[in-house]
Amino acid sequence: MTGNDNSRAAHDILDWVLSFLEDNEGYRVWPDMVPGQIYRAQPDRAPLSGKSLDTVFDEFKTGILPGITHWNHPGFAAYFNSSATLPSVMAEAVSAAVNTNTMLWKSSPAGTEIEQKTLDWLQKMLGLTGFTGITYDGGSASSFHALAAMRENFLGPEYRKAGLFGLTGDHPVIYLTEQTHNSIHKALITLGFGTDSFQYVRVNDDFSMDTLNLCELIASDKRSGRQPACVVATLGSTSCTALDPVDDIAKICREEGVWLHVDAAHGGSAAVLPEVREKFDGWEKADSIVVNPHKWLFIPLELSVLFVREPGVLKNAFHFSAEYLKTKQDGRIESYMDYGIPLGRRFRCLKLWFSLNYHGIDFYRRKIEQHLSLARLVYDALDRSEDFEIMAPQPLSTTCFRALPGSGEDADSFNERLMDAINGTGRFFISHTRLNNRFVLRHVVSGVKVTEKHIQGFLSLLMEIKQHMDN
């Protein structure tokens, strides 16, 4: 294949990307595949001699694309969206082309400094100051690193030397709620906090943390000789976007000398709107905060940001150098390898830098404002309907609801069938959760391309399928 052929094929791929980003509504959102279907259709071995770029891309279109669930589709209303706009997609190509490694300042001065600067921009845009930001691949990794810093703070430098097996019998307690994301549990277990250290705080009717109960639990834990170590508050819980009262929680944490970790992986982006930011009052007092631009700032996977108040604590938890990584600049400028598990790090922040520059802050404000009002349409329509009930308040743009079966069928199984029927059409894709031990459907508005047309289309389809199932 000649250079000219490659250049033409690359332009064809770029044209496809551009037209896909412009309009991907012709695709099914969920592909309706059976497990193993894509795997089995691929050859058993990589080809001995290569193929042309045209051929490889054709094979992607015929053999892989049909098995894709389209998170970038305006009909995607499940989990929390990850949608992308043109500048961030272009930045991914540029970042891969320059392929710089941001492990050390020396290994990528611009990669390091643009990450620092872009995360300063991001925190200001969300109304925060005084934090240091660092990116990881996802919210789970960000929380893992935050909780490792918390552990470092709790145990002090002796732990580094003595390790898990040298511990002196501390009984740390971590306060969570039933709404806490499972990445927190996974991180804590990995970090040596056994499940015995989990203390579940009661939730209020809106699924937010009950701070009276938090105080009661802290007091009784202290009486029994256990040491409160950390409260994990969530701003935008995964099930129903519940917002914990962070201001009250922060005061309690300060009085008790307890680490406050705020998981705002999804909800945090909405703080770009001053009226939403009011609901987050107190998050600026946290020790660590997670925000995922790959959820609600229209940045493609993967990009999560951890903001820490005391970067030195995070560094104490992770730094361990090697001769070949020492540089003349050490001590004068920080290197990201000291702040986490990964050594090699791609230039992940370039896509955020491209996007913030291209769109400007107003774009994000308009989009999130639009999402909140579109979600209100869903909520109001289902609240008015006698066929549905609302299952949780709607502080952000997620509606938790369920259908009331016309027949005597068990509501849990009816709603599961309803979800499968909607997803089976390929037009919309929703997900479920469990609230108050009932099977609940979730509809999320956070995709960059969602308009009122998609909301009305979803509501009509939902009502139509429900009626059909009743008859």
Ligand SMILES: Cc1ncc(COP(=O)(O)O)c(C=O)c1O
């Ligand atoms: C509140 C919350 N925290 C953490 C996560 C995990 O984020 P990630 O999937 O980027 O690891 C999620 C994912 O949906 C989430 O909703």
